[in-house]
Amino acid sequence: MRTSVLVQNLKCGGCANTITTKISEIKHISDIRVDIDESKVSFNYINDFDALAVKDKLKALGYPSIDDDNNLVSKAKSFVSCATGKISK
Template structure:
């Protein structure tokens, strides 16, 4: 199945690189792409459990789904994830 979800705190290619790298490591998740212009992440998954795992991972990285709480710690995590993504390009 394919999903497209809109996330918060997406700023640049560094963010996109971190998201793509981290989600691609998850079992059952494939074809991850990030669109910085629309703040969307697209990916393929096989089960509802895998979909929920992606949502949790995004939140843990500092990129909660639009509509979820976007606390200061999550915003700070997104800056760290962004920096890591820029370094590992």
């Protein structure tokens, strides 16, 4: 199955690189696409548990879904994730 998650704090290629790298570590997740302009992360998954794991991982990285609270901690985490993604490119 395929789904998309609209996220907050997605700003650049560094963010996209971190998201792609970390989400690809989740079992049964494939074909990850990050659309910076639309703040959207799309991926294939096998069951709902895997899709929820992606949403949780995005939140932990500082990219909560549009349904979640975007507090100062999330913004700080996204800043670090973005910088990490830029360095590892």
